[in-house]
Amino acid sequence: MNKKEAILSSALTLLTETGVHNTPMSAIAKAAGTGMGTIYNYFPHKDILINEIYVSIKEKEKSIFLAFDASKPVKTQFENYFTAIITFFVENPIYFKFMEQLQASPIITEESRNKGEESVVSVVKLLANGQKERIIKDIELDEILVFIGGAIMSYLRWHFNQTETKSSSLQNQINMTWDAIKE
Amino acid sequence: MNKKEAILSSALTLLTETGVHNTPMSAIAKAAGTGMGTIYNYFPHKDILINEIYVSIKEKEKSIFLAFDASKPVKTQFENYFTAIITFFVENPIYFKFMEQLQASPIITEESRNKGEESVVSVVKLLANGQKERIIKDIELDEILVFIGGAIMSYLRWHFNQTETKSSSLQNQINMTWDAIKE
Amino acid sequence: MNKKEAILSSALTLLTETGVHNTPMSAIAKAAGTGMGTIYNYFPHKDILINEIYVSIKEKEKSIFLAFDASKPVKTQFENYFTAIITFFVENPIYFKFMEQLQASPIITEESRNKGEESVVSVVKLLANGQKERIIKDIELDEILVFIGGAIMSYLRWHFNQTETKSSSLQNQINMTWDAIKE
């Protein structure tokens, strides 16, 4: 079995369950079925372990957006994108919990954040396209991106707080977000 | 001199500057010009201190929304609200930094969160009104609220990351958010 | 009301209930209905307060033995003594709990112990008498005294551990102790 994977996986579970500062490295080692020294063979220290988890989730996020169908209308592509990312996190609540807790944390380095931004490259292209076609509002892309990001995270936060989610809610969210950014 | 205020104030500064987990109680005591024991006279735990700061910011937030002018159009009221809350945090960056770091943290108790939600009561009323007049989309209030909250927080995050903010950006954000929620 | 008495009384209760090291001075002050400073007016520090309680109990103990009837047989006087002291502690369990916990503690000073020993003066006389009459074993008085003391304390310990005490047990204890020391 791949020790490194086991460590990353156990760490993710524990960090989100108990919080970063209630998760000793010893607990991660135990859960991963390794010795504590082994963790330090792969990750020079705790922060690096956490950053690697962060980057790995961003990487998985990215892989979802690889296949936009450029022949489809911008709105369709956007809906697909929005649905895909929401679905990704809904199906992996643990990724969301991790991101929510660590997004704003000083533990995540500038470098990790930069790597993370690669995951939105294709979305940027889509929006730029939309602007060229005068479908998307003529606002700085950064600002729009951040707006969409906010819509995604807050929806997910709301989603995981509900005991029973209406199927219509995602469509509502897509509508709101699209209305927000469309010309 | 009010020791409790001094402690809350120093704690707020340090917690946001150095991060929750790099701020020992001893540092807070020193900055507040008190002994460590004094802090524990007022706040039985570090967590309680943090929660009190959280609630106190929410309280200040609330005081801003007291005076909506119900005679004005819903859109005007909404714009005023949005501008007011953004202005509040832009003028108090430290409050934003604190909220950003702790919003999703397990340190903040259910009780504190509930108290915090009182601050949006008037906004809920405004939105409900807007729905009755068919100006606001007919979507569950909770979902709209969360959407607006996401727009606010992500805008602020973006704002504080810029080196130079264009004056138009706030208006852009208001437009996007209004377009998102209007019928 | 006598503040000093209130402090001594509250301290006794709390010290026995929660243990010496789980009883802060602040708790004693609160229970006594005084400020913490007031305690320090009467007792320069915590240890002195505890020692005063020790001595005061010993004093009460002593007052019980004042009235031996020297005209009665030694055995009768001894039985009376033994019954009296046991009764004293059985009726004041809190005194016993205090003594049990602090008897061997380094907190109790040599001086307090010496004062405490005054309470056995009359017993010493009784035993000396008994030896002269060849009723009591010819063993150093100290050793006999300590033996009797052990019998008393261990009986009390046993007594307070029982849920239901047989009325015969005290008589048994008297018999054993008398048989032990009689010629």
Add this chain to the structure above:
Amino acid sequence: MNKKEAILSSALTLLTETGVHNTPMSAIAKAAGTGMGTIYNYFPHKDILINEIYVSIKEKEKSIFLAFDASKPVKTQFENYFTAIITFFVENPIYFKFMEQLQASPIITEESRNKGEESVVSVVKLLANGQKERIIKDIELDEILVFIGGAIMSYLRWHFNQTETKSSSLQNQINMTWDAIKE
């Protein structure tokens, strides 16, 4: 080298020398030649460390009584027992000091006490035998046991207070105790 043993041993010395509440864990660590963390690897709390010492002494006590010679008269066996336990503590004054200080302390848990009581099983048997043969008074065994325990502890307390012990004193004590319990 066995760290755990070193810790237990250093702790025993310091606890009895300086008293439970004047012995910080750091001092124990230092004396044991370990880091403080090492102590907590073996003993989750200070209290647990103390309880383990308690139990370990009781265990040693027990091992002394394993070899009663049932063919000898009850009185002989009793004298042997009494002499053995006194000798045990006289030769290990530190064990006595520890027991004296902690016997009645709320630090010692019910569980530890129960374990400790195993050490008297063989004495109980001896006494029961004695009662069957009508050599020992027909009093509840518990009460007799507690009486003997008191005789032992008080004798030892006296013993360690003397500057010079007469060799006859132990015999006196045995006589007193035997006279007390014999029919």
Add this chain to the structure above:
DNA sequence: AATGAATGAGACTTCATTCAT
């Protein structure tokens, strides 16, 4: 005399990290 907020030394305890095996 009475008060109790303030103090800070020092207690207990945790846990990231090392290193000998």
Add this chain to the structure above:
DNA sequence: GATGAATGAAGTCTCATTCAT
């Protein structure tokens, strides 16, 4: 490479004592 016992710096929190009111 894998291990986990050992480490000790650093954290949170307690509480005896003081002193200005």
